[in-house]
Amino acid sequence: MNKLELQKTANEVRKGIVTAVHSAKAGHPGGSLSAADLFTYLYFEEMNIDPKEPKKADRDRFVLSKGHTAPGLYATLANRGYFPVEDLKTLRHIGSYLQGHPDMKHIPGVDMSSGSLGQGISAAVGMALAGKMDNADYRVYTLLGDGEIQEGQVWEASMFAGHRKLDNLVVIVDNNGLQIDGKIEDVCSPYPIDKKFEAFNFHVINVEDGNDFDQLAAAFKEAKETKGMPTAIIMKTVKGKGVSYMENNAGWHGKAPNDEEYAIAMADLEKVGEALCQK
Numbered sequence: 001m002n003k004l005e006l007q008k009t010a011n012e013v014r015k016g017i018v019t020a021v022h023s024a025k026a027g028h029p030g031g032s033l034s035a036a037d038l039f040t041y042l043y044f045e046e047m048n049i050d051p052k053e054p055k056k057a058d059r060d061r062f063v064l065s066k067g068h069t070a071p072g073l074y075a076t077l078a079n080r081g082y083f084p085v086e087d088l089k090t091l092r093h094i095g096s097y098l099q100g101h102p103d104m105k106h107i108p109g110v111d112m113s114s115g116s117l118g119q120g121i122s123a124a125v126g127m128a129l130a131g132k133m134d135n136a137d138y139r140v141y142t143l144l145g146d147g148e149i150q151e152g153q154v155w156e157a158s159m160f161a162g163h164r165k166l167d168n169l170v171v172i173v174d175n176n177g178l179q180i181d182g183k184i185e186d187v188c189s190p191y192p193i194d195k196k197f198e199a200f201n202f203h204v205i206n207v208e209d210g211n212d213f214d215q216l217a218a219a220f221k222e223a224k225e226t227k228g229m230p231t232a233i234i235m236k237t238v239k240g241k242g243v244s245y246m247e248n249n250a251g252w253h254g255k256a257p258n259d260e261e262y263a264i265a266m267a268d269l270e271k272v273g274e275a276l277c278q279k
Helices: 003-024 029-034 036-046 067-080 085-090 120-133 152-163 184-188 193-199 213-225 259-277
Strands: 061-064 140-145 169-175 203-207 231-236
Touching: 003 029, 003 036, 003 067, 003 085, 003 213, 003 259, 029 036, 029 067, 036 067, 036 140, 036 213, 061 067, 061 120, 067 085, 120 140, 120 152, 120 169, 152 169, 152 193, 169 193, 193 203, 193 231, 203 213, 213 231
Parallel strands: 061 140, 140 169, 169 231, 203 231
Antiparallel strands: none
16 A cells, blocks of 8 residues: 555544444544554554454464554454444444454454453563464564553563564554553653663664654564564554544543534544545
8 A cells, every 4th residue: 555545544444433432432532543543554554464364374463452442453454354344333332243342252353352451462472472483474563552551561571572582573652642641751651661672672663753654664664674672663643643622632542522522523534534535
């Protein structure tokens, strides 16, 4: 995909996020929207995957460690062809397979159930080690929240990954600066994030704008070329990206828009879509 196609796809993913959370009357739009470009890049450009064969042995793996941003992952999987986009409206409904957090047993394309913060990276490290032991070619990607990395288990997993030189592992931190209680630096500052990963023998790539596809492409190219150590990509993003009243607003970490707010959000995204169509 070229950059314009990726931008258009990411905008459709954002519409899916807002629609799903509005329909559920619950969920986490802020961090889903900040990571929408990352999700799009991984599933439409970077990863070796096949929606027709979601369990193929040599596929690349993705673990959503910040599992509460499931609406972002689901919207991406739907747009990639794993299941119908219309099903996004069933998010969190009784009887729906699209639960509030990813469920590997019922959702095509989900490689690991997640939700308890801090644990997804451990599963991803285990997958990467298994790949090494099997001499397999697949790569493992995991997305963490910058608030999530306040969890100690994250650093145990990182220590292990660095020690084992898991160069088939890419840890991505969505550094949107906000968590449910406010600014991450006020709640329990994890800064400097890059130096911490360096201390655990990671190759670290700082991405100034994680909502920019050129910068994401350069980062993942560098990660693929890195041998002998795992890579951590620390990407600065905008929480609630693409929806005017949600951007950089911690209040939208875990809240659904009402009907009026939903209409405004979709209008915002329609405008973006129209602008992209004129390019």
